Amino acid sequence: MIKSTILGVTLASVLISGQAGAVELPDPASVRTDRLQLMQGFPPAADRQITQASFMRPYPNPRWSFHHAREFFPSRRVARGNEGVYVLPRAEGQEQRIAGLTFTGPEGREMTFQQYLDETYVDGVLIMQHGKVLFEQYQPGVDESEPHILWSVTKSVVGLLATQLIAEGALDPEALVTSYVPELAESGWKGATVQQVLNMTADIDYSEVYADRNSDVVKYSLAAGMAPAPQDYAGARDLYSYLPTIGAGPDEHGVAFRYRTTHTEVLGWILRRVTGLSTAALIEQRIWSKLGAEQDGYMLLDAKGAEWAGAGFNVTLRDLARFAEMVRLEGKFNGHQVVSPEVIRTIREGADREAFKAAGRDYQPGYSYRNQWWISHNPDGAFEAMGVHGxxxxxxxxxxxxxVRLSSHPIASSGQTMPYTIPAMAALADLLR
Amino acid sequence: MIKSTILGVTLASVLISGQAGAVELPDPASVRTDRLQLMQGFPPAADRQITQASFMRPYPNPRWSFHHAREFFPSRRVARGNEGVYVLPRAEGQEQRIAGLTFTGPEGREMTFQQYLDETYVDGVLIMQHGKVLFEQYQPGVDESEPHILWSVTKSVVGLLATQLIAEGALDPEALVTSYVPELAESGWKGATVQQVLNMTADIDYSEVYADRNSDVVKYSLAAGMAPAPQDYAGARDLYSYLPTIGAGPDEHGVAFRYRTTHTEVLGWILRRVTGLSTAALIEQRIWSKLGAEQDGYMLLDAKGAEWAGAGFNVTLRDLARFAEMVRLEGKFNGHQVVSPEVIRTIREGADREAFKAAGRDYQPGYSYRNQWWISHNPDGAFEAMGVHGxxxxxxxxxxxxxVRLSSHPIASSGQTMPYTIPAMAALADLLR
Incomplete structure (x- = not known):
C-alpha cells in the first residue's frame, strides 16, 4: 500500500497491474464524488476549482467534470424530442444477486461484481436482460439526470449512422474518402475508402497513445478545443483545419487495424457532407428523438462549431441503455424501426481478426473492429462500444x-478496465443464461 | 435609402432615429435568418462562420448566434424537471387583428403591429391575455424549441428570486452587501445595502455604454468570457476576480439609479452564498421545474463556472411566456405557488421615480426600477423585464x-425599441381592454 495525497485527502492507494505496467491508483472510496467537494462554494476553494484546462487532470477532477462537460466547453443540443419517455421496465430483486456474483479477475484474483464496479471507478452502471432493468447503480454524488461524456462510445453512435446510410444507399463504403471531402486530397486519407475509415484500417501518420504527451492525440485535442492551447502554440485550432494536415502513414490502406480518433472525425465530416446535417442534428433526427429518452443529450464542439464526432457525445446512463437496447433489438424499439436490422447484422459480422492484432490490444483477444464497434467473436456474439476512462x-x-457503464477511471486506456470487464461479463452471462 | 453590404447581400437600409442619434439599420427582410445561411455548410463559408469572437458582431451574426449561445460558451443546464408540460391554452382567430393593429410610432409615424415586430428585428413574439395565447410568431429560420439568450431579462429572474428570499426572511435587504460577500469589502460596494444593489442605486466606478468600446462593460464582458481576451489583456478573466476590483463611485449609495450589470452579478453572488446553490440550480429548483416548461433552459458561464447572473439565461419563447404568466398571476401557476404574491406586489410598487431620472433614459418616461424590474407606473400598472437587442x-x-419577445436588433440599447414598444403596448392594451 502506497500513500499519496490528492486534494488534501490522504489516499490509501492500490497497485493494479495494467497494460502499461504497474500503475498506482487511488482507493476508489477516497475519490467518491460526494466527498470531494469539487466545484462546491462560490468561488470553490482553489484545490476544488476545475477549469477547461484541468478538465482531464489532475485526478480526481474527472469524477465531477465528466458529468458536467458542457460547463467547460461549447456544446450543441441533441434533443430528446416531443415523444413521451419510454419507461424501462424493471425486474425486481436482482441487485444483490448481481452485486455478489463472484468471478476470477486479473492475476487470478477472486472478486465480486460490486468490487469490479468500484475498482473501475464507475459513475453509473445499468444492466438489462430481455428488456428489463436488473441492476442500476450510481456513484454517490452523481446526478442520474445529468448527461455524462461518452468519449469514444460516441464513435459507435456515428458508426451506426454511417452503416444505416450505407444500407439506404446514401453512402458508398467503397468510395474514396476524398470523393466526399475533397479537402483531404493531399492528406493521409488520400486513396482510402469509407469502409477503411469505418474499420480504422486506413493508414495515417498519427499516433494515439494517451499516456504520451508527445502523441498526436495531443494535437487533436488542441485542435478540437479539448484543452486551451499553450501561448506558443502555432498549430490548428479547429478540426476542419487540422484533419487535412495529417499525412500518410507508412503502410498500405486496408491492411492493419490501428485505433485513431481522427478517423471518426473524418467519418463525421463525411456524414455531414452526405446528409447536410450537423452530427448533433443527425443523431437527434435519426436516433435520439425516437428512443423515448428522458433527457436531452449534447455534443461538444470545437471553436468553429464542428462536433467532436469521435469523442463528444454526452447522455444519461438510462438514455444510453435505451440506445443499447435498441441496438440489441436490431433497431426495433419504442414503436420505431430506428435503424434497419441489416445494420446491426453488418456490424456483428465483424472484420478481419488478423488485421486487429496490429493494434497490440492484447486485452481484447480474438476481437475485431467493424464500423466503429468492437466485436468479441465470442460464442455469445457479444459486441461493444468503448470509451476511454471506462x-x-x-x-x-x-x-x-x-x-452500459459510465465512469471516471484515472487512466484513459481501456487496458485498465477490460481485464476486469471481460471475465465479469462472462460470469454475468453465465448467471443469467 | 442607403445601400450597404453585409455578407454579400445588398441591403436596402433605413434610417431610424434612436437615442444615440440617427443610425443606419439594415432592412429586416434582408437579414432574415432563413436566408442568411449563417453557420450552414461543413465548414461554413468564411463569411457565414460565427465564432465566440464574432458572437456579437458583425451584424447579422446575432440573428443566428442569439438562439445558439451554448454553441459558443460553456453553459449549465436549468432543467425543466420531470413534470408534464403545461400546455398554454389558445384563443383562436386573433392573429390578424393584432398584426393589423395600427398605432402612432416614433416621429408621428403610423405603423402596424406587424411592422413594429419586423422593424425591431423580432426572433419570436408571444402575446397572451387572461392566460390564453392570442398571437405567436417566429422569424423564419428560428427553431421554436431552441432557447434564446435573454440578456438582461435574466436580471429580473434573479431579482424575483432575491425578492422571494427576502419574503422568506432568508435575505435581509437592509444588510450590507459585504456581510454576505466579504470579498467586496474594499470595492465600490462597501457600505451599500442589498436593496441598493437590487434597485441599482449603489454607486460604483463603472460605466455601461454599449456603443462605447472603452466602457467598463467591455471589461465585464472579458471577465465573464463573453469574448476572447486580446493577447495583451492583463485584466481579470473570471467574475469573482473582477468584481472586487471595481472601485467606489463619486456619489453616495442610494441616491441615483444607474443601470449596471455588475450589480446583478453581485446579487447573484449574494444569492449563491445565501442558498448554497448555483444560480442555475436556484432558478431550476425554485421556478423552472414548476412551470411545466417545454424545454430545459441554460445559463452561460465564465471560465471558472460562475453564471452570468446579469445576462446569461437562455430559454424558449414559450417557456418565457410561462414564466411571465406566473408573474402576472402573482406566483400561482400550473398548480404551484411558485413565488408568494407579496413578491410581485413588492416589485410592482416600484421605486423612486426621481432617482430613476439620473440614468437619462428618456425613452422610459415616468419609470422606476425595483428589484431588477422596470416599473412603468402607467395607469394599467404595467411592468417589464428588458434585455439588450430587444x-x-x-x-x-x-x-x-x-x-414576451426575443429578438436580435442590430443595436444593443433598449432606446432603439422602447419608442416603438411603449405606444405598441398601449395600442394593444386598448384593443384588448
Whole structure:
C-alpha cells in the first residue's frame, strides 16, 4: 500500500497491474464524488476549482467534470424530442444477486461484481436482460439526470449512422474518402475508402497513445478545443483545419487495424457532407428523438462549431441503455424501426481478426473492429462500444443482456478496465443464461 | 435609402432615429435568418462562420448566434424537471387583428403591429391575455424549441428570486452587501445595502455604454468570457476576480439609479452564498421545474463556472411566456405557488421615480426600477423585464396582458425599441381592454 495525497485527502492507494505496467491508483472510496467537494462554494476553494484546462487532470477532477462537460466547453443540443419517455421496465430483486456474483479477475484474483464496479471507478452502471432493468447503480454524488461524456462510445453512435446510410444507399463504403471531402486530397486519407475509415484500417501518420504527451492525440485535442492551447502554440485550432494536415502513414490502406480518433472525425465530416446535417442534428433526427429518452443529450464542439464526432457525445446512463437496447433489438424499439436490422447484422459480422492484432490490444483477444464497434467473436456474439476512462456498452445477444457503464477511471486506456470487464461479463452471462 | 453590404447581400437600409442619434439599420427582410445561411455548410463559408469572437458582431451574426449561445460558451443546464408540460391554452382567430393593429410610432409615424415586430428585428413574439395565447410568431429560420439568450431579462429572474428570499426572511435587504460577500469589502460596494444593489442605486466606478468600446462593460464582458481576451489583456478573466476590483463611485449609495450589470452579478453572488446553490440550480429548483416548461433552459458561464447572473439565461419563447404568466398571476401557476404574491406586489410598487431620472433614459418616461424590474407606473400598472437587442417581458395587469419577445436588433440599447414598444403596448392594451 502506497500513500499519496490528492486534494488534501490522504489516499490509501492500490497497485493494479495494467497494460502499461504497474500503475498506482487511488482507493476508489477516497475519490467518491460526494466527498470531494469539487466545484462546491462560490468561488470553490482553489484545490476544488476545475477549469477547461484541468478538465482531464489532475485526478480526481474527472469524477465531477465528466458529468458536467458542457460547463467547460461549447456544446450543441441533441434533443430528446416531443415523444413521451419510454419507461424501462424493471425486474425486481436482482441487485444483490448481481452485486455478489463472484468471478476470477486479473492475476487470478477472486472478486465480486460490486468490487469490479468500484475498482473501475464507475459513475453509473445499468444492466438489462430481455428488456428489463436488473441492476442500476450510481456513484454517490452523481446526478442520474445529468448527461455524462461518452468519449469514444460516441464513435459507435456515428458508426451506426454511417452503416444505416450505407444500407439506404446514401453512402458508398467503397468510395474514396476524398470523393466526399475533397479537402483531404493531399492528406493521409488520400486513396482510402469509407469502409477503411469505418474499420480504422486506413493508414495515417498519427499516433494515439494517451499516456504520451508527445502523441498526436495531443494535437487533436488542441485542435478540437479539448484543452486551451499553450501561448506558443502555432498549430490548428479547429478540426476542419487540422484533419487535412495529417499525412500518410507508412503502410498500405486496408491492411492493419490501428485505433485513431481522427478517423471518426473524418467519418463525421463525411456524414455531414452526405446528409447536410450537423452530427448533433443527425443523431437527434435519426436516433435520439425516437428512443423515448428522458433527457436531452449534447455534443461538444470545437471553436468553429464542428462536433467532436469521435469523442463528444454526452447522455444519461438510462438514455444510453435505451440506445443499447435498441441496438440489441436490431433497431426495433419504442414503436420505431430506428435503424434497419441489416445494420446491426453488418456490424456483428465483424472484420478481419488478423488485421486487429496490429493494434497490440492484447486485452481484447480474438476481437475485431467493424464500423466503429468492437466485436468479441465470442460464442455469445457479444459486441461493444468503448470509451476511454471506462465508458462502455456491452451487448450479449445470446443472453439478451445489455450493460452500459459510465465512469471516471484515472487512466484513459481501456487496458485498465477490460481485464476486469471481460471475465465479469462472462460470469454475468453465465448467471443469467 | 442607403445601400450597404453585409455578407454579400445588398441591403436596402433605413434610417431610424434612436437615442444615440440617427443610425443606419439594415432592412429586416434582408437579414432574415432563413436566408442568411449563417453557420450552414461543413465548414461554413468564411463569411457565414460565427465564432465566440464574432458572437456579437458583425451584424447579422446575432440573428443566428442569439438562439445558439451554448454553441459558443460553456453553459449549465436549468432543467425543466420531470413534470408534464403545461400546455398554454389558445384563443383562436386573433392573429390578424393584432398584426393589423395600427398605432402612432416614433416621429408621428403610423405603423402596424406587424411592422413594429419586423422593424425591431423580432426572433419570436408571444402575446397572451387572461392566460390564453392570442398571437405567436417566429422569424423564419428560428427553431421554436431552441432557447434564446435573454440578456438582461435574466436580471429580473434573479431579482424575483432575491425578492422571494427576502419574503422568506432568508435575505435581509437592509444588510450590507459585504456581510454576505466579504470579498467586496474594499470595492465600490462597501457600505451599500442589498436593496441598493437590487434597485441599482449603489454607486460604483463603472460605466455601461454599449456603443462605447472603452466602457467598463467591455471589461465585464472579458471577465465573464463573453469574448476572447486580446493577447495583451492583463485584466481579470473570471467574475469573482473582477468584481472586487471595481472601485467606489463619486456619489453616495442610494441616491441615483444607474443601470449596471455588475450589480446583478453581485446579487447573484449574494444569492449563491445565501442558498448554497448555483444560480442555475436556484432558478431550476425554485421556478423552472414548476412551470411545466417545454424545454430545459441554460445559463452561460465564465471560465471558472460562475453564471452570468446579469445576462446569461437562455430559454424558449414559450417557456418565457410561462414564466411571465406566473408573474402576472402573482406566483400561482400550473398548480404551484411558485413565488408568494407579496413578491410581485413588492416589485410592482416600484421605486423612486426621481432617482430613476439620473440614468437619462428618456425613452422610459415616468419609470422606476425595483428589484431588477422596470416599473412603468402607467395607469394599467404595467411592468417589464428588458434585455439588450430587444428582449422583453411586458405585463399589463389591468388588461391581463402578457407579451414576451426575443429578438436580435442590430443595436444593443433598449432606446432603439422602447419608442416603438411603449405606444405598441398601449395600442394593444386598448384593443384588448
Amino acid at each position: 465508458q462502455m456498452i456491452h451487448i450479449n445477444p445470446a443472453v439478451g443482456l445489455v450493460m | 428582449q422583453m417581458i411586458h405585463i399589463n395587469p389591468a388588461v391581463g396582458l402578457v407579451m
